Amino acid sequence: MALYIPLLAVIITNFFLTFYLLNRYSNFGRQNLLITISVFISWFFSFNVVFILPLDITSVCNFICNQNHLQPMYLRNNITNNGTDYIGNNQTTTPTISNISLPLSLDHHNFTQIGHNLTASNNSSQIKSNNESQSQQKPTFICAKPWSYVPKNVLQNLWKFIYWSSQLLTWIILPIFQSYSMSGEFTVWKKIESSLKENLKYYCLFGFLFLIFLFYYATKQRLTMESLKIFCISASNTFGLFLLLILLSYGLVDIPRHFLKNYQCNHQYKLNYLYFRIGKINEEKYEANCQLEDLLDELRSYYVKISKENGSRYLMNKLQIIIDKCPESFRNELNESSIDLDLNFELNEKRLVSLNSKINKALQTSHRTEVQYRMLIKQAIHLEEIIKELNDDENSS
Incomplete structure (x- = not known):
């Protein structure tokens, strides 16, 4: 439970911050309840992206640090140079024929046999040394978890929930509620109908452009459910960045x-x-x-x-x-x-x-x-x- 304290603290803080700002810049009593809830959720998710991102970065850095220090030592430090093997911190020298004094009475067959025996003995000694090094090698350093550490699976599920909920709010719920609040109709169903009709032309335009780009994408790569999901995410992000570039083009210069x-x-x-x-x-x-x-x-x-x-x-x-x-x-x-x-x-x-x-x-x-x-x-x-x-x-x- 202690692992989730930083995440819960950030979420609760964002909740009250969003509540305060929404009450500061609007009036709960004068606004429609559904519209107030939808705006609250959209602001709440946006602030969560900003404040949860540092927690994610520190958690990933801790994960990478542990992966680098907990992997087997011989995979990182095994270097062979001039017949010398460095296994961990142990140095072993491979015996060669030139380093061995042989009796002159040995013929060529005996010499070859001795060479094979020496090679086999050397190989077995290297394998034994490697096995002993692996069995005795223990991690000498473990990265300490930061106070803002959050488990990886929790962050992955949270990001998925925030992302797809934001997509639903951005493309469907908020545009409909915006048209609903400005509609001139007098009943709820009439307002919903008017809002859907007003947004239908935008959906048709975006749908037409989406089909064009999807057809072009299908000619370049085979379509699967995974590739289609990636294409939808890329298209949404591209449109969002293009819209921000248009709306903030002057602000990017004027604000600084x-x-x-x-x-x-x-x-x-x-x-x-x-x-x-x-x-x-x-x-x-x-x-x-x-x-x-x-x-x-x-x-x-x-x-x-x-x-x-x-x-x-x-x-x-x-x-x-x-x-x-x-x-x-x-x-x-x-x-x-x-x-x-x-x-x-x-x-x-x-x-x-x-x-x-x-x-x-x-x-x-x-x-x-x-x-x-x-x-x-x-x-x-x-x-x-x-x-x-x-x-x-x-x-x-």
Whole structure:
């Protein structure tokens, strides 16, 4: 049980870290439970890959060290040079004819026979010496297990579980849940159907490309279950690396440059850069709010039309679902609005679904830009205070 303590400590730490970050950057009460669980699992597995990798490296290094020191010594040190065999640390010299004094009375037959006997005796002595060396040889060094050691079979099964679970989340579950959360439908089954239809075109495109590359691979190598599994893993990793290269192409340059400039402590430069980012995000925030206001005006006209014409209760219930997610200021002014609205249109469920989807995206964009704007303003105020204090110190000195 003690062998699993480092692994359990890492997993438990990652669990609470993921829980904290997910609660920090989202709101459990406002999100769908299934979506929250799927995002939690994906973050949890991603952090586990980062934190379990050092445990795997140290365990493999310990395994390699033990393999190198526990193998038979004579397999590593057996070297023959000029008739001398080095077996372990023992040195034996092979007797040769030139080293033996022979009586002159021996004829050629006796000499040959003696040579054969000497060779056989020498071979038997070498075999005996090898056997004694192997039987007496014991490992003189055993690598100590590091505190982070985890058994090899445990890590192999864990990596397989994390890898294939991540593949399932990446290609099926998360894309479907993402489309599900942004869907404009009003029932669970309708949202699932809409999500599947939206992702079907991507699956068809990826499937078509997969078949093309699979056909090319089949012309070069014989297809088996093992080779097909390797091909699928390679294709998935290639697509992931290509996507990361596209998304991080600018970040790979900008992030090190950003930290380098922060390291130089150029506060005025950072403040000017924050002013630029504030102006840019303020423009995005204004456009997002304008788009949201247009959609809310359209929603208001739907509400007035159904109220005045005594529309069906079914459509009113759907409309109320959309109104409940709108800002509180809009809900308070909905009945008090005296704006002239164009009511010459036909209202049906399809239009409500389209409006609901647009409002979901507009609310998300408005909330994102608002949060980013507040964070940048807070950073700018902090830097302004630092620069002011530094200037005051210089003036006083």
